[in-house]
Amino acid sequence: MRGxxxxxxxxxxxxxxxxIEAIRFILSRDGWQVHTHSNGTDAAQIVRDRAPDVVILxxxxxxxxxYDILRELREDPAHSDLPVLMLTAxxxxxxxxxxxxxxxxxxxxxxxxxxxxxxxxxxxxxx
Amino acid sequence: xxxxxxTGSRIRERRVLRGMKQADLARKAGISxxxxxxxxxxxxxxxxxxxxSIAEILRVEPAALTEGAGAALISSLREAAxxxxxxxxxLDRVDxxxxxxxxxxxxxxxxxxxxxxxxxxxxxxxxxxxxxPHLAASLHEMLSTVTAIRSAASILAEPGExxxxxxxxxxxxxxxxxxRLAETSRGLVTYLEADETSPLxxxxxxxxxxxxxxxxxxxxPELEAGEDRDAALAKLGRGLSGPARxxxxxxxxxxxxxxxxxxxxxxxxxxxxxGPDPAALAAALGADPACIMRRLAAMSPEDLPTPVGLxxxxxSGVLTYRKPLPDFPMPRFGAACPLWPLYRALSRPHxxxxxxxxxxxxxxxxxxxxxxxxxxxGPAVNADPLYQAQMLVRPLPQGAExxxxxxxxxxxxxxxPRESCExxxxxxxxxxxxx
Numbered sequence: 001m002r003g004x005x006x007x008x009x010x011x012x013x014x015x016x017x018x019x020i021e022a023i024r025f026i027l028s029r030d031g032w033q034v035h036t037h038s039n040g041t042d043a044a045q046i047v048r049d050r051a052p053d054v055v056i057l058x059x060x061x062x063x064x065x066x067y068d069i070l071r072e073l074r075e076d077p078a079h080s081d082l083p084v085l086m087l088t089a090x091x092x093x094x095x096x097x098x099x100x101x102x103x104x105x106x107x108x109x110x111x112x113x114x115x116x117x118x119x120x121x122x123x124x125x126x127x
Numbered sequence: 128x129x130x131x132x133x134t135g136s137r138i139r140e141r142r143v144l145r146g147m148k149q150a151d152l153a154r155k156a157g158i159s160x161x162x163x164x165x166x167x168x169x170x171x172x173x174x175x176x177x178x179x180s181i182a183e184i185l186r187v188e189p190a191a192l193t194e195g196a197g198a199a200l201i202s203s204l205r206e207a208a209x210x211x212x213x214x215x216x217x218l219d220r221v222d223x224x225x226x227x228x229x230x231x232x233x234x235x236x237x238x239x240x241x242x243x244x245x246x247x248x249x250x251x252x253x254x255x256x257x258x259x260p261h262l263a264a265s266l267h268e269m270l271s272t273v274t275a276i277r278s279a280a281s282i283l284a285e286p287g288e289x290x291x292x293x294x295x296x297x298x299x300x301x302x303x304x305x306x307r308l309a310e311t312s313r314g315l316v317t318y319l320e321a322d323e324t325s326p327l328x329x330x331x332x333x334x335x336x337x338x339x340x341x342x343x344x345x346x347x348p349e350l351e352a353g354e355d356r357d358a359a360l361a362k363l364g365r366g367l368s369g370p371a372r373x374x375x376x377x378x379x380x381x382x383x384x385x386x387x388x389x390x391x392x393x394x395x396x397x398x399x400x401x402g403p404d405p406a407a408l409a410a411a412l413g414a415d416p417a418c419i420m421r422r423l424a425a426m427s428p429e430d431l432p433t434p435v436g437l438x439x440x441x442x443s444g445v446l447t448y449r450k451p452l453p454d455f456p457m458p459r460f461g462a463a464c465p466l467w468p469l470y471r472a473l474s475r476p477h478x479x480x481x482x483x484x485x486x487x488x489x490x491x492x493x494x495x496x497x498x499x500x501x502x503x504x505g506p507a508v509n510a511d512p513l514y515q516a517q518m519l520v521r522p523l524p525q526g527a528e529x530x531x532x533x534x535x536x537x538x539x540x541x542x543x544p545r546e547s548c549e550x551x552x553x554x555x556x557x558x559x560x561x562x
Contacts, residue, residue: 016271016274016275018275018276018279018300018304019278021300022278022297022300025282026278060267089267089271089274110273111270111274111277112274113278113281
């Protein structure tokens with residue numbers, strides 16, 4: 001299923017400008033509407049305001065960790081099922097475990113390929 | 128033949144290991160229990176037929192009793208076997224193995240030590256990967272940059288429409304990111320190389336320090352002569368890693384200030400008069416008993432023919448200094464037996480806990496221990512002091528009669544044959560032999 005058919009909206013929470021640009025480009029080209037945010041502190045509020053179909057959430061963010069943001073979202077019944085793809089730069093099993101425990105729908109380690117991100121976003125929005 | 132004074136000790140050791148009562152061994156060997164007791168405490172010489180028959184009852188080679196295969200070697204072999212129980216090494220024949228193939232046995236024991244060292248290095252490295260914030264940040268930075276480059280590059284390389292403006296943008300991003308990547312990786316290499324001075328393979332710094340002090344006989348003639356600490360540091364610290372040299376520097380500083388407070392000329396006559404008794408010496412010399420303990424441990428065999436042992440631990444119980452005695456071994460790493468008065472002293476600071484001690488399974492020699500915990504530094508404003516404890520181990524003072532029953536201490540749980548012990552922390556590798 002392609003984004004344009006859904007009119008899907010992705011919120012990308014990531015602080016690396018060039019990663020943001022690349023992901024934004026490939027998702028937009030696939031028909032997704034992409035919003036980005038680079039700060040951890042108010043990320044949870046931005047998710048509530050924007051109500052995206054899929055969230056891509058980096059673990060290491062300025063201000064607040066991705067795990068904490070995700071935990072806060074999951075405590076809210078309105079976002080308990082929100083598809084969240086977590087990005088981390090450490091592939092250790094401990095990180096995967098922490099992401100799962102925090103309630104991540106999917107987990108991806110850097111460096112990932114564009115195709116992987118695209119596949120993950122499509123699969124998550126179809127759930 | 129080497130001069131043998133420990134045959135009795137070895138008989139006792141083997142008997143305890145077999146879980147046999149003194150009376151039972153005596154009966155089977157056709158002697159009285161009290162006579163066997165004298166033999167086991169090395170107060171009667173034993174040889175000839177009696178030795179042969181005791182060796183037979185204990186099922187060991189007579190030579191293992193007279194010459195001994197080296198308790199340290201045997202215990203290393205046992206530990207090696209315990210590390211890999213699935214191999215089912217013939218533990219009941221460990222003496223035979225060590226006796227018949229001493230070279231191979233030593234090789235096995237040394238290899239095990241090496242493996243243990245390497246395992247610890249690996250753990251250290253692992254810890255570093257997980258906990259070193261600089262390393263983690265650098266790697267994170269590199270991976271993020273690589274991700275950005277990969278994404279941008281594949282947008283350009285893979286089929287799909289990219290207009291000219293976007294192409295230029297991604298080209299520029301790749302260029303910027305590759306410069307950043309080069310910078311980060313250069314920084315990382317510099318950081319890792321700077322660390323090469325610490326030879327991780329030699330094990331923990333504390334072990335390096337222990338080995339260096341052991342080699343020096345725990346005494347530093349240069350500092351006794353009032354010479355500069357740096358000269359002693361250069362001599363003793365040769366070949367040590369940076370962290371171990373740091374520990375050595377601290378040790379030498381304390382040694383120098385101890386030696387200045389209590390020079391050998393003052394200490395020597397007092398020890399001749401009072402013996403190596405820290406409390407009596409403290410009263411006679413008006414000196415700090417903790418300092419006296421360290422000074423006694425630093426006396427050379429010429430000044431103190433019967434050496435004393437000393438263990439020092441910090442508040443967490445970790446041994447920061449160890450000078451063992453043949454009859455009072457101390458674990459090379461890890462924690463010691465929790466029954467040591469050393470640890471009791473931590474809960475009763477400023478009191479010298481003195482009394483007889485004995486290590487289980489040893490020659491049965493009764494020794495005397497003086498343990499004392501004192502603050503590591505002087506009083507501070509509104510802050511609780513950190514304590515460290517010291518335990519001096521010395522021969523039983525003349526005239527002191529060992530009590531009939533004496534609580535037996537161990538070295539460390541793993542090499543302790545005492546089965547029911549409230550202090551036990553992990554199973555013994557000896558107990559499995561008796562089962």
